[in-house]
Amino acid sequence: MSATEIDYYELLEVERGADDKVIKSSYRRLAMRYHPDKNPGCTDSEAKFKQISVAYDCLKDPQKRAAYDRYGHAAFQQGAGGGGGQSGDFGDIGDIFESIFGSAFGGGGRQQQRRGADLRYDMEVSLDEAFRGKSTEITIEVSQGCEPCKGTGAEPGTSKRGCNMCAGHGKVRAQQGFFVVERTCPTCQGRGEVIDKPCRSCGGEGRVDKPQTLQVDIPPGVDSGTRIRLSGKGEAGPFGSPPGDLYIFLHVKRHRVFEREGTTLLTRVPITFTTAALGGSIEIPGIDGDAITVDIPAGIQSGKQLRKRGTGMPVLQGRGRGDMVVEISVETPTKLSARQKELLRELQETETGDECPGSKGFFDRLKDAWNDLTE
Numbered sequence: 367m368s369a370t371e372i373d374y375y376e377l378l379e380v381e382r383g384a385d386d387k388v389i390k391s392s393y394r395r396l397a398m399r400y401h402p403d404k405n406p407g408c409t410d411s412e413a414k415f416k417q418i419s420v421a422y423d424c425l426k427d428p429q430k431r432a433a434y435d436r437y438g439h440a441a442f443q444q445g446a447g448g449g450g451g452q453s454g455d456f457g458d459i460g461d462i463f464e465s466i467f468g469s470a471f472g473g474g475g476r477q478q479q480r481r482g483a484d485l486r487y488d489m490e491v492s493l494d495e496a497f498r499g500k501s502t503e504i505t506i507e508v509s510q511g512c513e514p515c516k517g518t519g520a521e522p523g524t525s526k527r528g529c530n531m532c533a534g535h536g537k538v539r540a541q542q543g544f545f546v547v548e549r550t551c552p553t554c555q556g557r558g559e560v561i562d563k564p565c566r567s568c569g570g571e572g573r574v575d576k577p578q579t580l581q582v583d584i585p586p587g588v589d590s591g592t593r594i595r596l597s598g599k600g601e602a603g604p605f606g607s608p609p610g611d612l613y614i615f616l617h618v619k620r621h622r623v624f625e626r627e628g629t630t631l632l633t634r635v636p637i638t639f640t641t642a643a644l645g646g647s648i649e650i651p652g653i654d655g656d657a658i659t660v661d662i663p664a665g666i667q668s669g670k671q672l673r674k675r676g677t678g679m680p681v682l683q684g685r686g687r688g689d690m691v692v693e694i695s696v697e698t699p700t701k702l703s704a705r706q707k708e709l710l711r712e713l714q715e716t717e718t719g720d721e722c723p724g725s726k727g728f729f730d731r732l733k734d735a736w737n738d739l740t741e
Contacts, residue, residue: 629688
């Protein structure tokens with residue numbers, strides 16, 4: 367019976383979902399059993415050995431196995447009903463492989479042009495620049511199209527010609543047993559063209575490294591991690607193929623006054639304990655340079671946050687601004703004059719404890735806990 371008429375998995379006595387290790391182990395076991403050297407003169411054993419060898423040759427190769435799983439023996443024959451053996455007409459399986467694995471295994475046609483590489487450039491900006499936006503220039507060393515040959519790679523006055531090895535297809539084929547194997551043409555490297563006289567300026571590559579100065583426009587509201595794409599400003603592709611892109615990654619420097627959370631600006635402001643007790647107002651500079659008045663309610667505590675709407679960072683590519691959050695820190699005086707100390711002692715003598723309910727409540731709870739322990 368021909369190997370093409372028997373399921374390869376049945377021949378190797380394994381399940382369809384068997385992994386490579388199981389398939390290999392079963393093949394070795396069967397090959398030892400049916401090897402002609404162990405069965406001299408037995409034509410059945412010799413035929414069986416050939417059948418399992420054909421089956422293993424298919425299933426050990428991931429690409430062939432995928433084609434077999436999908437199309438069965440038709441993957442390696444011309445027509446689904448062919449029952450011929452190894453001497454049959456196996457046709458061109460490039461279309462089958464292409465439907466499974468993509469154009470890498472497909473039939474004719476030149477290889478797709480290889481695009482130039484994308485590049486990354488890291489740029490640091492201040493918080494003020496992130497608020498207002500800015501236009502700046504950067505200079506980078508990057509591969510660019512060779513001017514003398516216009517990116518073709520051929521010496522000026524000459525031109526490329528079609529590759530004789532692959533007839534301009536970029537791929538060559540070879541028959542290997544059941545299969546027609548297709549690979550990139552080694553002469554033209556898949557381009558379908560060859561250069562007899564390479565350009566002396568670029569060595570036939572079609573591109574050269576040189577400095578490039580670019581204008582970068584940074585919009586208001588950018589943040590660390592914001593990415594600006596400059597299309598077509600990356601590395602030039604080889605032999606005149608399209609260039610890649612340049613990506614500018616922004617990093618916003620730490621500010622002396624403000625911390626940033628998205629479009630919100632946070633700042634910590636110390637105030638005197640008298641202002642905290644009596645209330646009042648303070649002025650702080652905004653990120654835009656304008657003074658911002660902050661009203662302090664009487665009796666404010668450290669850690670209290672006051673919000674000023676619309677005084678934060680601008681919304682990137684949008685309208686409006688975020689907020690500013692002012693966190694209050696009540697500062698205890700460390701340098702007092704004799705008169706100030708005298709006034710504070712007078713205040714202390716008039717205190718009943720009700721002025722600071724948080725402190726009074728804590729000590730009341732502490733006293734109750736102490737009484738419970740001593741009872």
